[in-house]
Amino acid sequence: MPRFTTSPTEAAEALLADNLVALPTETVYGLGGFARSTVAVARIFSAKGRPPSHPVIVHISDADAMAHWARDIPAPALTLARAFWPGPLTVVVPRADWVSDAITGGQSTIALRAPNHPLFQEVLTELADQTKTAPGIAAPSANRFGKVSPTTAAHVATDLGPHLEPSDLILDGGACDVGVESTIVICVEHGVHIARAGGISTEQISEFVPVFDREAALNPRVPGALVSHYAPAAAVSVVRTSAQFQRERQRHLLGADVGVLGLAEDLESCPANWLRLASPTTVDEYAHQLYSSLRRADEIGLAAVIAIAPPNIGLGAAIIDRLDRASSGSAGR
Ligand code: TXA
Ligand code: MG
Numbered sequence: 001m002p003r004f005t006t007s008p009t010e011a012a013e014a015l016l017a018d019n020l021v022a023l024p025t026e027t028v029y030g031l032g033g034f035a036r037s038t039v040a041v042a043r044i045f046s047a048k049g050r051p052p053s054h055p056v057i058v059h060i061s062d063a064d065a066m067a068h069w070a071r072d073i074p075a076p077a078l079t080l081a082r083a084f085w086p087g088p089l090t091v092v093v094p095r096a097d098w099v100s101d102a103i104t105g106g107q108s109t110i111a112l113r114a115p116n117h118p119l120f121q122e123v124l125t126e127l128a129d130q131t132k133t134a135p136g137i138a139a140p141s142a143n144r145f146g147k148v149s150p151t152t153a154a155h156v157a158t159d160l161g162p163h164l165e166p167s168d169l170i171l172d173g174g175a176c177d178v179g180v181e182s183t184i185v186i187c188v189e190h191g192v193h194i195a196r197a198g199g200i201s202t203e204q205i206s207e208f209v210p211v212f213d214r215e216a217a218l219n220p221r222v223p224g225a226l227v228s229h230y231a232p233a234a235a236v237s238v239v240r241t242s243a244q245f246q247r248e249r250q251r252h253l254l255g256a257d258v259g260v261l262g263l264a265e266d267l268e269s270c271p272a273n274w275l276r277l278a279s280p281t282t283v284d285e286y287a288h289q290l291y292s293s294l295r296r297a298d299e300i301g302l303a304a305v306i307a308i309a310p311p312n313i314g315l316g317a318a319i320i321d322r323l324d325r326a327s328s329g330s331a332g333r
Helices: 008-016 040-048 063-069 075-084 118-131 153-163 201-205 242-251 282-298 315-330
Strands: 003-005 021-023 031-036 057-059 091-095 107-114 170-173 183-188 191-196 235-239 258-261 275-278 305-308
Touching: 008 021, 008 031, 008 118, 008 170, 008 201, 021 118, 021 153, 031 040, 031 057, 031 183, 040 153, 063 075, 063 107, 075 091, 075 183, 091 191, 153 170, 153 191, 153 282, 191 201, 235 242, 235 315, 258 282, 282 315
Parallel strands: 003 170, 021 170, 057 107, 091 183, 235 305, 258 275, 258 305
Antiparallel strands: 021 031, 091 107, 183 191
16 A cells, blocks of 8 residues: 655655655646656556556646657647646647657657646656756556546545555645546647547637647547546436436436436436435536546445536536546446
8 A cells, every 4th residue: 555645755755766656636646657767657557557558648847848858849739838837738749759668658759748736846846856857757547547537645545555555655635626637639730639628628729729630540549538438337327418317317216326416507307316426516616526426426336327418618528528438438337
């Protein structure tokens, strides 16, 4: 079992000694390793049970640090980094030659992001002071591969505790603000392609750079894009229309092991026997509570979760994306 800490200095020292440290970000907790350490990066993959072909995001302090990790920086990447960093946006750019294949899954690109969490930034500052270079922390979400991402330190301990060593740490920075992962954009000179919806909306991005659809052509390996990902054990049904809502109502009118989540205004007409897992009043609050609600459904042992989709704008797009994946992962179970 890893130890909990609240000290960024202790976290930086552990990283420099090739240990793993679960770190808070504004999106979800990451399982961090010093990105220059091949030992640490290999351990991230084994602790998560993640296939080696799936690359990890390298977390850096700011837009200036990008030049150290990238071979060249397409103009849209710099524009977006300046607009949204530190924040829930990951840019995929051509990688510097020295970056290891273990980080990039052998691809010619690297995913970079500057997280907006004071403790994480303090760890990066400590590493910069000690190493005199632009430090990077390789960190996928701190969950077992394919499972719901952690938004508290306790979630990390539950999921990964048995897979980590006593010399590893969990840096406790409280509950994550945003609650869903960063938006991933693949950057080329003339614009970006959104590979994963997340904390920054398509609408926000397209205010700064052209957004185009080239998923098939670019063919990135994004595990968060597998159809079944973020899957709880309960069977999740996503409700988008009132006809779908009526159907679920008929199916689960009497069931005692049914949970529901959705915007408070959409929950008013739900049967009383449905357990309110979350009833946020805004879309941002919905994102913030999404993963912990799905976890709670499993903790209580619910058989079914009915998720009422929020409007498909802003963070709503990321929520619907994760709900759809959760529902296809649990279908038939
Ligand atoms: O909010 C987040 O992004 C969180 C926090 C911890 O920063 N991290 C996260 O990491 O969600 P992970 O590993 O669960 O998802 C990162 C995604 C993966 O789907 C991975 O395939 C993709 O980023 N990725 C990494 N490098 C890539 C590359 N060179 N090209 C395309 N996709 C890449
Ligand atoms: Mg993940």
